[in-house]
Amino acid sequence: MKNLKKEDYQPLDEETLFVVSQTFKALSDPTRIRILHLLFEKECSVTEISNCLELKQSNVSHQLRFLKQLRLVKYRREGKTIYYSHDDEHVINTLQQTIHHAKHH
Amino acid sequence: MKNLKKEDYQPLDEETLFVVSQTFKALSDPTRIRILHLLFEKECSVTEISNCLELKQSNVSHQLRFLKQLRLVKYRREGKTIYYSHDDEHVINTLQQTIHHAKHH
DNA sequence: TTATAATATGAATATATGATCATATTAAAT
DNA sequence: ATTTAATATGATCATATATTCATATTATAA
Numbered sequence: 001m002k003n004l005k006k007e008d009y010q011p012l013d014e015e016t017l018f019v020v021s022q023t024f025k026a027l028s029d030p031t032r033i034r035i036l037h038l039l040f041e042k043e044c045s046v047t048e049i050s051n052c053l054e055l056k057q058s059n060v061s062h063q064l065r066f067l068k069q070l071r072l073v074k075y076r077r078e079g080k081t082i083y084y085s086h087d088d089e090h091v092i093n094t095l096q097q098t099i100h101h102a103k104h105h
Numbered sequence: 106m107k108n109l110k111k112e113d114y115q116p117l118d119e120e121t122l123f124v125v126s127q128t129f130k131a132l133s134d135p136t137r138i139r140i141l142h143l144l145f146e147k148e149c150s151v152t153e154i155s156n157c158l159e160l161k162q163s164n165v166s167h168q169l170r171f172l173k174q175l176r177l178v179k180y181r182r183e184g185k186t187i188y189y190s191h192d193d194e195h196v197i198n199t200l201q202q203t204i205h206h207a208k209h210h
Numbered sequence: 211t212t213a214t215a216a217t218a219t220g221a222a223t224a225t226a227t228g229a230t231c232a233t234a235t236t237a238a239a240t
Numbered sequence: 241a242t243t244t245a246a247t248a249t250g251a252t253c254a255t256a257t258a259t260t261c262a263t264a265t266t267a268t269a270a
Contacts, residue, residue: 009157012142017135019207024132030122037117052114061248080237080246090206101195102124166218185216185267
């Protein structure tokens, strides 16, 4: 197959491109990776995340909103406290695997 | 395990965090995704990529440099032409799977 | 050795992003 | 009803990023 032209190639549709790029964008920031990695351990409140990772509360809140929009995390309320946890197995597996891969290379 | 504290949690080391975030950053841009996706089909020259995806040559060149630095693509020279192809199975698999996942949800 | 084709590079710029501050909202306790 | 604790939001700012233009480099052909 020499001289590949536009006609010979099935391009990615706009929507898939958007979803995929957004998904990886979520995983491309150290702060969000740290938050998601912490949530591997267990469900956490915003304050717990802040303390554990030494991040400002508003920073954590903003990042969680981002992750929530992409449905990578879910939450439940208990009084004044809101507990966050993972909500996308595929993305979580991807992150786990890539962390493992990075550590062993 | 209630009240998770700093002491109870094994944080990600700086280097892993950097490698992982950089890897996902590479996959977070639509243009780079399109280039990598095109390279699924076959090895391509810079000009082929430009034509096929309707991108400026310099843009393609810049993105390829980025991908090259992260060793996600490799290249070989043939006269004036330089052919690019994939160079990281793990990352390629990750991208393939995530595209597939995005298409079927 | 000059011209041409393919690719790379650097500067400039517009936009996106992450972090922070101040403040708003929500729920519970006094 | 106030106060306090937990979380969310909006504005701002500094930095990062993607794209483009113009030009440089590299290799072949005439």
